[in-house]
Amino acid sequence: MSAQRILVVDDEDNARRAIATILGEEGYEVAEASHGEEALTRLADFSPAVVLTDVRMPKMDGLTFLKKARELGSDASFIMMTAFASVEAAVEAMRAGAENYLTKPLDANAVLVVLGKALEKRALKREAESLREQVRERTRFHNIIGESPQLQAVYDMVKKAAATRATVLILGESGTGKELIAQAIHQESQRRDKPFVKVHCAALSESLLESELFGHEKGAFTGALARKEGRFELADGGTLFLDEIGEISPSVQVKLLRVLQQREFERVGGTQTLKVDVRIVAATHRDLLAEVKAGRFREDLYYRLNVVAVTLPPLRERKSDIPALVNHFLEKYSDAYGKDVRGLAPGTLQALLSYGWPGNIRELENAIERAVVLATGSELTTDDLPPVLRGPRPAGVSVSSLIPGATLAQIEREAILQTMEMVKGSTTRTAEILGISVRKVQYRLKEYRPDKSGTAQSDTIDEGDDLEAEPPSE
Ligand SMILES: Nc1ncnc2c1ncn2[C@@H]1O[C@H](COP(=O)(O)OP(=O)(O)OP(=O)(O)O)[C@@H](O)[C@H]1O
Numbered sequence: 001m002s003a004q005r006i007l008v009v010d011d012e013d014n015a016r017r018a019i020a021t022i023l024g025e026e027g028y029e030v031a032e033a034s035h036g037e038e039a040l041t042r043l044a045d046f047s048p049a050v051v052l053t054d055v056r057m058p059k060m061d062g063l064t065f066l067k068k069a070r071e072l073g074s075d076a077s078f079i080m081m082t083a084f085a086s087v088e089a090a091v092e093a094m095r096a097g098a099e100n101y102l103t104k105p106l107d108a109n110a111v112l113v114v115l116g117k118a119l120e121k122r123a124l125k126r127e128a129e130s131l132r133e134q135v136r137e138r139t140r141f142h143n144i145i146g147e148s149p150q151l152q153a154v155y156d157m158v159k160k161a162a163a164t165r166a167t168v169l170i171l172g173e174s175g176t177g178k179e180l181i182a183q184a185i186h187q188e189s190q191r192r193d194k195p196f197v198k199v200h201c202a203a204l205s206e207s208l209l210e211s212e213l214f215g216h217e218k219g220a221f222t223g224a225l226a227r228k229e230g231r232f233e234l235a236d237g238g239t240l241f242l243d244e245i246g247e248i249s250p251s252v253q254v255k256l257l258r259v260l261q262q263r264e265f266e267r268v269g270g271t272q273t274l275k276v277d278v279r280i281v282a283a284t285h286r287d288l289l290a291e292v293k294a295g296r297f298r299e300d301l302y303y304r305l306n307v308v309a310v311t312l313p314p315l316r317e318r319k320s321d322i323p324a325l326v327n328h329f330l331e332k333y334s335d336a337y338g339k340d341v342r343g344l345a346p347g348t349l350q351a352l353l354s355y356g357w358p359g360n361i362r363e364l365e366n367a368i369e370r371a372v373v374l375a376t377g378s379e380l381t382t383d384d385l386p387p388v389l390r391g392p393r394p395a396g397v398s399v400s401s402l403i404p405g406a407t408l409a410q411i412e413r414e415a416i417l418q419t420m421e422m423v424k425g426s427t428t429r430t431a432e433i434l435g436i437s438v439r440k441v442q443y444r445l446k447e448y449r450p451d452k453s454g455t456a457q458s459d460t461i462d463e464g465d466d467l468e469a470e471p472p473s474e
Pocket residue numbers: 143144145146172173174175176177178179180181284285325328361362365
């Protein structure tokens with residue numbers, strides 16, 4: 001390690017030289033300045049780790065020097081030297097960001113001890129910063145947010161697969177981030193400087209998809225006015241991402257199989273055989289093995305694609321990622337809409353965590369975007385969330401999660417309301433399931449109404465009258 005740099009600032013030449021000599025003998029690299037102006041220049045061209053500065057100096061005093069240094073962005077540690085052992089001067093300097101102070105006349109040992117401590121503290125701070133940076137790196141894998149164990153396993157697979165040319169099949173429900181993962185595989189690989197080409201297989205008709213993938217020769221079909229290069233050619237040296245691979249027709253499946261086996265193909269209407277070096281990443285939200293069993297997807301193609309499989313878990317199975325994703329989208333859409341929504345009002349996160357997210361991260365992203373647009377303050381409230389997430393009770397609260405903490409009446413309320421919801425409002429079915437009378441269900445429902453007026457809703461009329469009295473206990 002190279003010598004640490006120390007700047008000594010003092011208008012008294014003898015005092016300054018004495019310290020500089022001691023520090024030089026200890027192996028530090030030392031620079032001197034006799035006043036604040038000169039010291040500011042040395043800060044810039046010498047970039048010391050620590051500055052030892054006198055407090056009382058003509059022109060610019062030590063405190064002003066410290067403040068100016070900070071304004072100029074210096075992160076050097078400051079140790080103030082003061083001839084007046086006044087606590088005020090020390091406190092003021094510390095408040096302005098000084099690390100420590102020494103009283104004059106200086107004791108050589110004290111100087112070395114205080115300096116050593118300041119350097120040690122800097123080293124620790126730097127270490128902490130680099131650790132934080134590493135954590136950021138880990139949690140921000142190619143802009144993919146989330147550090148749940150399930151996602152960590154995905155990142156590991158991506159890294160391993162990226163190091164090879166193996167074909168990768170990405171599976172996962174809609175909105176789980178399959179495209180992001182495909183891009184991450186490309187970015188992690190040696191091919192990152194070569195093209196990443198995407199084909200959305202479901203969006204094109206069979207013949208269009210074929211000419212899109214393999215290109216066509218002039219006159220290959222009506223409308224083929226000129227030769228066109230296919231995506232395989234465009235992706236040469238790079239990665240071809242075949243999205244929604246589960247949707248391709250049997251004839252395209254055959255052609256794809258050949259490219260995967262032999263890395264060669266012909267353009268539509270062409271005779272020349274073209275060779276390419278392309279890594280294939282395919283994705284589908286379908287259960288591709290089930291498609292194979294149903295005879296809709298070629299088994300041999302399935303095995304060619306499924307060399308490495310990466311399965312993205314649905315969001316409901318990794319809810320621990322929700323807070324970080326919410327923060328990420330809050331920042332993204334606050335910036336996009338020029339708003340300053342930075343946090344969540346009480347209850348909002350609970351509502352986000354209780355929901356099942358059938359549309360996964362895409363649905364969460366849309367919900368946060370919408371909420372940011374609607375938000376009036378600096379925090380998102382449950383009112384800003386889409387209606388499916390609101391309601392008096394968050395969806396999916398399990399009755400067992402109320403124990404302990406809730407009263408029996410509250411637990412009964414949840415049991416009745418949730419059962420009602422499951423049976424689409426039938427009081428008869430609710431009563432049957434809970435083993436109580438329809439009258440009791442109706443009585444409770446009336447009780448739960450905010451205004452407590454009107455008659456309880458019921459799909460039966462058998463016992464629906466006389467709701468004012470508490471029914472006899474069962
Ligand atoms: N872990 C994540 N971190 C940040 N953003 C994410 C993450 N996963 C998904 N997204 C975002 O969610 C949206 C949906 O992701 P993506 O398009 O990759 O999903 P998909 O699995 O391809 O969905 P589909 O099957 O519907 O095409 C995108 O806007 C993407 O940027």
